[in-house]
Structures are given as structure tokens and as C-alpha cells.
Amino acid sequence: MRYAETDQMGVAYYANHYIWMEVARVDLCKDCGFNYRDMEREDGIFMAVAESACRYRAPARFDDEIVVKAWIEEANPRTVTIHYEMRLADGDRVLATGHTRHVFVNREMHRSRLPQKYFAMFGISAPQPD
Amino acid sequence: MRYAETDQMGVAYYANHYIWMEVARVDLCKDCGFNYRDMEREDGIFMAVAESACRYRAPARFDDEIVVKAWIEEANPRTVTIHYEMRLADGDRVLATGHTRHVFVNREMHRSRLPQKYFAMFGISAPQPD
Amino acid sequence: MRYAETDQMGVAYYANHYIWMEVARVDLCKDCGFNYRDMEREDGIFMAVAESACRYRAPARFDDEIVVKAWIEEANPRTVTIHYEMRLADGDRVLATGHTRHVFVNREMHRSRLPQKYFAMFGISAPQPD
Amino acid sequence: MRYAETDQMGVAYYANHYIWMEVARVDLCKDCGFNYRDMEREDGIFMAVAESACRYRAPARFDDEIVVKAWIEEANPRTVTIHYEMRLADGDRVLATGHTRHVFVNREMHRSRLPQKYFAMFGISAPQPD
Numbered sequence: 001m002r003y004a005e006t007d008q009m010g011v012a013y014y015a016n017h018y019i020w021m022e023v024a025r026v027d028l029c030k031d032c033g034f035n036y037r038d039m040e041r042e043d044g045i046f047m048a049v050a051e052s053a054c055r056y057r058a059p060a061r062f063d064d065e066i067v068v069k070a071w072i073e074e075a076n077p078r079t080v081t082i083h084y085e086m087r088l089a090d091g092d093r094v095l096a097t098g099h100t101r102h103v104f105v106n107r108e109m110h111r112s113r114l115p116q117k118y119f120a121m122f123g124i125s126a127p128q129p130d
Numbered sequence: 131m132r133y134a135e136t137d138q139m140g141v142a143y144y145a146n147h148y149i150w151m152e153v154a155r156v157d158l159c160k161d162c163g164f165n166y167r168d169m170e171r172e173d174g175i176f177m178a179v180a181e182s183a184c185r186y187r188a189p190a191r192f193d194d195e196i197v198v199k200a201w202i203e204e205a206n207p208r209t210v211t212i213h214y215e216m217r218l219a220d221g222d223r224v225l226a227t228g229h230t231r232h233v234f235v236n237r238e239m240h241r242s243r244l245p246q247k248y249f250a251m252f253g254i255s256a257p258q259p260d
Numbered sequence: 261m262r263y264a265e266t267d268q269m270g271v272a273y274y275a276n277h278y279i280w281m282e283v284a285r286v287d288l289c290k291d292c293g294f295n296y297r298d299m300e301r302e303d304g305i306f307m308a309v310a311e312s313a314c315r316y317r318a319p320a321r322f323d324d325e326i327v328v329k330a331w332i333e334e335a336n337p338r339t340v341t342i343h344y345e346m347r348l349a350d351g352d353r354v355l356a357t358g359h360t361r362h363v364f365v366n367r368e369m370h371r372s373r374l375p376q377k378y379f380a381m382f383g384i385s386a387p388q389p390d
Numbered sequence: 391m392r393y394a395e396t397d398q399m400g401v402a403y404y405a406n407h408y409i410w411m412e413v414a415r416v417d418l419c420k421d422c423g424f425n426y427r428d429m430e431r432e433d434g435i436f437m438a439v440a441e442s443a444c445r446y447r448a449p450a451r452f453d454d455e456i457v458v459k460a461w462i463e464e465a466n467p468r469t470v471t472i473h474y475e476m477r478l479a480d481g482d483r484v485l486a487t488g489h490t491r492h493v494f495v496n497r498e499m500h501r502s503r504l505p506q507k508y509f510a511m512f513g514i515s516a517p518q519p520d
Contacts, residue, residue, distance in 0.1 A: 003416065003426075004273050004409045008170075008266035008322060011239070014179040014230075015148035015264060019394045022145075026393065026453065036393075037453040040138075049144040053183035059239055062268060063416065063427040100144075109141070109189055133286065133296075134279045134405060136398035138452060143394050149264045156263065156323065166263075167323040192398060193286065193297040268430075271499070274439040274490075275408035282405075300398075309404040313443035319499055360404075369401070369449055 001064045011059035017096050018052055021084045024068035025100070028082065032072075032121040043115055047080065047102040054098035065089035075122040077114045079103050131194045141189035147226050148182055151214045154198035155230070158212065162202075162251040173245055177210065177232040184228035195219035205252040207244045209233050261324045271319035277356050278312055281344045284328035285360070288342065292332075292381040303375055307340065307362040314358035325349035335382040337374045339363050391454045401449035407486050408442055411474045414458035415490070418472065422462075422511040433505055437470065437492040444488035455479035465512040467504045469493050 007013040025047075029036040039045050060066055067089045073081045080102050086095045106112040114122065137143040155177075159166040169175050190196055197219045203211045210232050216225045236242040244252065267273040285307075289296040299305050320326055327349045334341045339361060346356045366372040374382065397403040415437075419426040429435050450456055457479045464471045470492050476485045496502040504512065 002409060003267060003412050004275060006268035007263060008268065008270040009176055009178070009239070010268040013264050014182055015145045015152075018145035018148065019392060022393050035453065046139055048139070048189075049186055051183075051185050052144055053181075055181050056179055059178075063425065109139070132279060133282050133397060134403050137393060138396035138398065138400040140398040145394060149262060152263050165323065193295065269436055269438070269499070274442055275405045275412075278405035278408065306399055308399070308449075309446055311443075311445050312404055313441075315441050316439055319438075369399070 001060050001062055001066055003062050005060075006062050009059075011061055014054070014056065017054050017056070017086065017098060018100075020066060020068050020086060021052075021054075021070070021082075021098060021100060024070040024084060025082055028070040028072070029121075034118065034121055039118070044107050045112060045115065045118075046105050046107070046109075048105045048109065049100055050079070050103050051101040052098070053100075054096055056096045058093055058095050060086075060088075060095050066095065072123055073099065075124050077104070077119070077124060078111070080122060131190050131192055131196055133192050135190075136192050139189075141191055144184070144186065147184045147186070147216065147228060148230075150196060150198050150216060151182075151184075151200070151212075151228055151230060154200040154214060155212055158200040158202070159251075164248065164251055169248070174237045175242060175245065175248075176235050176237070176239075178235045178239065179230055180209070180233050181231040182228070183230075184226055186226045188223055188225050190216075190218075190225050196225065202253055203229065205254050207234070207249070207254060208241070210252060261320050261322055261326055263322050265320075266322050269319075271321055274314070274316065277314050277316070277346065277358060278360075280326060280328050280346060281312075281314075281330070281342075281358060281360060284330040284344060285342055288330040288332070294378065294381055299378070304367045305372060305375065305378075306365050306367070306369075308365045308369065309360055310339070310363050311361040312358070313360075314356055316356045318353055318355050320346075320348075320355050326355065332383055333359065335384050337364070337379070337384060338371070340382060391450050391452055391456055393452050395450075396452050399449075401451055404444070404446065407444045407446070407476065407488060408490075410456060410458050410476060411442075411444075411460070411472075411488055411490060414460035414474060415472055418460040418462070424508065424511055429508070434497045435502060435505065435508075436495050436497070436499075438495045438499065439490055440469070440493050441491040442488070443490075444486055446486045448483055448485050450476075450478075450485050456485065462513055463489065465514050467494070467509070467514060468501070470512060 005016040069085045073083045083099045104112045104114045135146040199215045203213045213229045234242045234244045265272050265276040329345045333343045341361045343359045364372045364374045395406040459475045463473045473489045494502045494504045
């Protein structure tokens with residue numbers, strides 16, 4: 001955890017957990033077989049955040065190493081929900097859990113349909129009607 | 131909205147809404163009759179965030195003026211829940227809604243009881259047993 | 261000053277001063293007669309930061325009201341240098357001074373020439389050869 | 391580079407470079423033989439930033455891996471100056487250079503003298519008179 005992420009309580013400011021979720025989300029995309037960067041650049045598809053939530057169980061402190069586990073909880077061609085669990089690398093204590101729900105949008109921020117080539121990566125079993 | 135708060139989608143990055151909630155929360159404290167700063171300094175009472183959530187309805191863009199309405203949804207000597215509604219100052223469009231739940235803690239981050247002098251300010255009707 | 265901007269020393273984290281400079285810079289543009297937002301949107305001209313610096317004289321603390329004075333120190337059709345002075349609204353103490361130097365670029369981040377209609381606003385006296 | 395660190399120009403917002411410097415600074419402390427966290431906690435010595443500066447040579451983009459080299463340029467028992475060079479991990483392009491100057495302070499933010507046990511770690515050759 002970065003010094004910039006502390007606040008005057010001496011712990012991680014509560015909005016930073018959402019930034020850590022984002023870092024884990026980008027890694028999750030790589031684990032699923034694609035770069036989120038390329039999805040934006042090449043396909044013009046963005047994962048706009050429709051909803052986010054976090055429960056804080058224990059404070060994170062400066063220089064703590066934090067491991068964020070992220071997994072797709074549910075996905076369809078219109079939306080994807082990702083869950084997160086944040087733990088201390090040292091000792092395995094759960095710091096927080098949370099989720100984000102995303103809608104696929106195009107460059108103009110209009111709702112869009114996930115291109116079929118991504119279906120398997122998101123664990124969407126087969127082409128679905130809208 | 132600050133340029134720093136935009137991301138490469140050209141809209142406010144989703145964690146910033148939690149910072150705006152915090153700004154509104156501090157103003158809400160003032161409206162309730164106390165400075166959050168003084169509560170920390172003088173009474174050693176902190177409002178640790180136990181839970182936060184946000185639903186995003188429309189994107190906020192650079193230089194948009196955003197008005198955040200905050201109100202206490204529920205309060206007792208152990209915990210307080212605050213709700214928020216974020217609107218564009220110009221046009222009144224709802225951008226997002228959210229809430230935070232806080233537990234009162236002391237300087238050592240241990241759960242604490244809100245001092246009685248704050249009860250009325252939080253709308254807590256009378257001294258309550260734990 | 262926002263709670264989010266504090267760090268565990270109990271003062272404003274040193275990178276926030278650059279965000280405050282940006283807020284003052286956008287206001288300065290308005291004082292000069294244009295919206296920076298419109299310059300980006302309509303003319304495709306961006307003020308990319310080439311250099312930034314800050315000297316910190318006194319710490320800023322949570323809930324301090326900070327006034328940032330910004331002025332154009334030097335401008336030509338290729339580059340503009342802006343200086344800043346940050347003071348406490350209450351008591352007038354100087355917290356920090358700094359500057360940013362910007363180059364005008366287009367959407368592709370290539371160096372560009374400021375359109376002539378902005379010259380007077382930046383205090384550039386007359387069309388100049390490159 | 392994190393998505394949170396981009397702005398609507400599609401590149402890293404200019405204040406983030408100072409956060410990357412801080413991350414490199416903390417690693418530099420470890421390379422020098424101590425944890426900055428422990429210096430704060432155990433000795434009550436903080437490295438307050440007195441001055442910071444950055445020159446931006448090329449934009450950093452989302453998902454770029456950035457390597458920051460940091461080194462002590464000058465140190466004495468009152469102050470230390472650290473220089474930084476930020477490069478793309480892939481291709482070795484220099485993105486930015488910068489420096490920070492720090493004064494040692496105590497918990498009350500008053501100027502303090504670096505305890506002698508840290509002298510060798512900072513490359514300060516011998517106890518010096520004030």
C-alpha cells in the first residue's frame with residue numbers, strides 16, 4: 001500500500017479499495033485471455049461501472065502488501081459482475097470484500113453488446129439473443 | 131469536477147464519487163452543528179467506514195458542477211448510515227446515488243460509543259443502552 | 261482541503277498541491293475569457309504539462325480552506341508558464357508556491373501552435389513567427 | 391500504470407508521477423537498509439517534502455509498465471535530496487525525470503536531526519555538527 005493512499009487516521013482511505021479492485025480487474029482480464037487496453041483500443045468496447053460496493057473488515061496500513069482476488073460472478077453479453085476479496089499478503093487476514101457491476105458501452109458511452117469473440121473469456125457459454 | 135478526476139473514457143473515474151461523498155459528509159456534519167475535524171481532534175472519535183456503495187446512472191464530465199445531497203438515514207451510538215444523491219448543478223440530472231455506513235472508533239481504531247453531546251446532532255433521540 | 265487529501269502525517273500529501281494548481285489553472289482560463297474544456301473540445305488544443313515544481317513552506321491540514329492565486333508568467337504561441345501561490349484563506353499564511361510549464365498539443369499529443377484567437381487571452385501581444 | 395491514473399487526454403495525469411516517485415523512494419529506503427515505515431513508527435522521524443519537481447518528456451499510458459530509478463543525490467543530517475528517472479519497462483524510453491528535497495521532522499512537524507544510526511544508510515559519512 002502506498003503512502004499516498006493513507007489518510008490522517010493512518011489507514012488506507014476508503015476510496016482506494018476501488019482502485020485496487022480496478023488493478024485486480026485488469027489482471028483478471030489478462031488471466032481470462034485478453035488485455036482490457038486492447039478491448040478499448042481495438043474493439044471500442046468499454047466496461048463502464050454501473051455499481052460498486054465494498055465492505056471494510058480491517059484497516060490496511062502503509063507498506064502492507066495487499067493481495068486482491070477477483071472473479072467473474074456473473075456475465076452476459078450486456079453486463080458483467082465481478083467480486084473481490086482483499087487480503088494481507090502477510091498473514092492472510094481479509095481486509096475487505098466488494099463487487100463491481102459493469103455494462104459494456106461503446107466510445108460514445110452508449111450501451112453495447114460484448115463481441116462474440118470475448119464470450120468464452122468471460123465464461124458466457126454461447127451466443128445469446130438480446 | 132476536476133481534470134484530475136477524469137479518466138481516459140473522458141468521464142469521472144468511479145472511485146471519485148466516494149471522495150465527493152466524503153466532501154458532502156463533512157458539510158453534513160457542519161449542517162448538523164459540529165466540525166468533523168473537531169470531533170477527531172477534541173474527542174478522539176472517528177467515523178470509520180464499514181461499508182460503501184454507489185450506483186452510477188450518468189457519467190460526470192470535466193468542469194461539470196456537481197451537487198451532492200447527503201442525509202443521515204439511520205443513526206445510533208455505535209453506527210451511522212448516510213445516503214447521498216449526486217446531481218448536475220446545471221439541469222438537475224441525477225448522476226449517482228450511494229451510501230456509506232460508519233462505525234464510531236477511537237484513535238486506536240477500536241469500536242467506541244458516540245459521546246452523548248453529539249446525540250441530538252445525529253438525530254439520536256435519547257441516551258440508549260448499548 | 262479534503263480528508264482524501266490527507267496522509268498519515270496528518271497533512272496534505274505533497275502531490276495534491278498539483279491538483280490544486282490544476283483547479284486554479286482552469287479558473288485562470290475562465291478569468292482570461294475562455295473555458296479550457298471548450299479549448300479541448302472545440303479546437304482540439306490541449307495544454308500538456310512539460311514541467312511542474314512546488315516548494316512547500318507550511319503544511320495544509322484537513323478542512324483548511326486554501327486559496328490558490330495563479331497567473332501567467334510567460335506565454336508564446338508554443339508554450340505557457342503559470343505560477344501559483346497557495347495561501348490559507350484564514351490568516352493568509354503562504355503554504356506553497358509553484359509553477360507549471362505547458363506546451364500546446366493536438367489530440368495526437370503532437371506539438372501545436374496556439375490558435376490566434378487565444379493570443380489576447382494569454383497576453384500574447386501579436387501574431388508571432390514560429 | 392493504473393486506469394485510475396489516466397485523464398481524459400488518455401495519458402497519466404501529471405500529479406501521478408509524484409506518487410510513483412514516492413513508491414520508488416520507499417523502495418530506495420529498503421535498498422538503503424531500513425523501512426521508512428519503521429523510521430516513522432519507531433523513531434518518530436518523518437521525511438517532510440520541502441520541494442518537488444518533474445520534467446515530463448513522453449506521456450505514460452494505461453497499462454504501461456513503468457520503472458522508476460531513484461537515488462540519493464545529496465544528504466546531511468537535516469535534509470536529503472532524491473533524484474528520479476522514470477522509464478518504460480518495455481523499450482527503455484525515458485518518460486520523466488524529477489527530484490524531491492526532504493527535511494527531517496518529528497511527529498509535531500518540527501525540524502529534527504536524523505538519528506546517527508541512519509547516517510551510513512543515507513551515505514552521510516560521519517557525525518556532523520549542526
